[in-house]
Amino acid sequence: DAKTTQPNSMESNEEEPVHLPCNHSTISGTDYIHWYRQLPSQGPEYVIHGLTSNVNNRMASLAIAEDRKSSTLILHRATLRDAAVYYCILRYEKSNNNDMRFGAGTRLTVKP
Amino acid sequence: DGGITQSPKYLFRKEGQNVTLSCEQNLNHDAMYWYRQDPGQGLRLIYYSQIVNDFQKGDIAEGYSVSREKKESFPLTVTSAQKNPTAFYLCASSIPGKGAGANVLTFGAGSRLTVL
Numbered sequence: 001d002a003k004t005t006q007p008n009s010m011e012s013n014e015e016e017p018v019h020l021p022c023n024h025s026t027i028s029g030t031d032y033i034h035w036y037r038q039l040p041s042q043g044p045e046y047v048i049h050g051l052t053s054n055v056n057n058r059m060a061s062l063a064i065a066e067d068r069k070s071s072t073l074i075l076h077r078a079t080l081r082d083a084a085v086y087y088c089i090l091r092y093e094k095s096n097n098n099d100m101r102f103g104a105g106t107r108l109t110v111k112p
Numbered sequence: 113d114g115g116i117t118q119s120p121k122y123l124f125r126k127e128g129q130n131v132t133l134s135c136e137q138n139l140n141h142d143a144m145y146w147y148r149q150d151p152g153q154g155l156r157l158i159y160y161s162q163i164v165n166d167f168q169k170g171d172i173a174e175g176y177s178v179s180r181e182k183k184e185s186f187p188l189t190v191t192s193a194q195k196n197p198t199a200f201y202l203c204a205s206s207i208p209g210k211g212a213g214a215n216v217l218t219f220g221a222g223s224r225l226t227v228l
Contacts, residue, residue, distance in 0.1 A: 012114070034216070034217075040221075042198075042222070043219030043221050044202070044204075044217070074192060085154075099173070100145065100157070100160075100206075100215060102147070102156075102157075
């Protein structure tokens with residue numbers, strides 16, 4: 001099964017861009033890349049997802065490498081409210097068992 | 113507003129007791145999931161269900177049981193066989209299947225279980 005690797009933690013300054021990396025070197029051709037984030041003592045919330053092309057929404061941008069072995073979640077201007085644990089996960093298309101498994105994620109600290 | 117409701121938010125249990133955590137959704141999602149989260153850790157999948165009357169074990173199903181009698185409801189029972197049940201439990205739902213919109217998870221606010 002394809003797995004993801006993320007740094008345990010990252011720091012950013014408020015109002016600056018943040019690039020959160022994720023490696024998924026064993027990704028299959030039809031696996032979607034999903035990103036979620038979890039604020040303290042809350043359930044995770046969906047951020048963005050993509051397959052091959054870069055994606056943008058109101059929360060973030062997702063840049064996917066051409067070989068799809070890595071991706072980067074981009075927060076264009078970090079705010080204090082963006083301090084959270086960010087999870088990169090893969091949705092397996094190869095079977096109908098759409099189990100969604102999370103790793104430990106990256107804990108983002110935003111400094112004022 | 114559509115969403116997922118988990119109850120209770122906080123629950124205390126004595127050792128040896130079973131306890132059931134409720135998860136209800138009004139999103140018309142077919143798939144539902146239960147995750148466990150320990151302090152400072154990521155989420156681990158306990159059980160998931162893609163359709164009514166069907167469910168599959170996740171990575172840590174031992175000591176837990178579920179039922180899926182209605183599309184809207186996916187209760188989790190933490191049995192006395194679960195050796196270390198103190199944790200934060202999260203329920204989620206999604207539209208299953210393939211395609212771009214499938215499997216975007218919506219989570220509840222969680223239930224925090226403490227065994228005394």
